[in-house]
Amino acid sequence: EPEVTQTPSHQVTQMGQEVILRCVPISNHLYFYWYRQILGQKVEFLVSFYNNEISEKSEIFDDQFSVERPDGSNFTLKIRSTKLEDSAMYFCASILGQGAADTQYFGPGTRLTVL
Amino acid sequence: SQKIEQNSEALNIQEGKTATLTCNYTNYSPAYLQWYRQDPGRGPVFLLLIRENEKEKRKERLKVTFDTTLKQSLFHITASQPADSATYLCALEGGDMRFGAGTRLTVKP
Numbered sequence: 001e002p003e004v005t006q007t008p009s010h011q012v013t014q015m016g017q018e019v020i021l022r023c024v025p026i027s028n029h030l031y032f033y034w035y036r037q038i039l040g041q042k043v044e045f046l047v048s049f050y051n052n053e054i055s056e057k058s059e060i061f062d063d064q065f066s067v068e069r070p071d072g073s074n075f076t077l078k079i080r081s082t083k084l085e086d087s088a089m090y091f092c093a094s095i096l097g098q099g100a101a102d103t104q105y106f107g108p109g110t111r112l113t114v115l
Numbered sequence: 116s117q118k119i120e121q122n123s124e125a126l127n128i129q130e131g132k133t134a135t136l137t138c139n140y141t142n143y144s145p146a147y148l149q150w151y152r153q154d155p156g157r158g159p160v161f162l163l164l165i166r167e168n169e170k171e172k173r174k175e176r177l178k179v180t181f182d183t184t185l186k187q188s189l190f191h192i193t194a195s196q197p198a199d200s201a202t203y204l205c206a207l208e209g210g211d212m213r214f215g216a217g218t219r220l221t222v223k224p
Binding site for chain 2 (some may be wrong): 033035108111
């Protein structure tokens, strides 16, 4: 069964450094998402992406964050200058098309630790 | 402001019993509501979606109800098994996808 993959599974970085989290959505899917989950807290929406542009973004997704689909398969989340509070699990998700019946498929996540 | 509340942080039940989890929301008019399962350290896994014009949806041992007047969804697992132990999340679509904090279900043998 097709699945969303994410790399790396765990990223450790120093505060102030840039990180890029990578995702490969399911190949024929059209809508892509990033979420984060701070340890012990709820899953929080960051951004949705369709047709090579951001569709929606939350208040968390500030100027430090950016997303890109550099080729036909990868979908990346960049954090420009990491802060301690960016430490969290980051999940990528994709859906086939927008509609009430569409299932969102989540990747396994990247655990980001900012020291 | 918009809120999604899941009734309890944790629910413990005996194997074979029915687990009932609650999701309440305010200041939303969602077209649909979804339920997910999340195991520790893993991403959420989609279970069921129910539309605003549907009262009830079933899938094997799972049943979801959706009351748009009460602004509430109930999620039932019948004949629960220890393997059902996980955190269950409700999620609403309102421009973006918002999740509740989840209810951690433990099914004891």
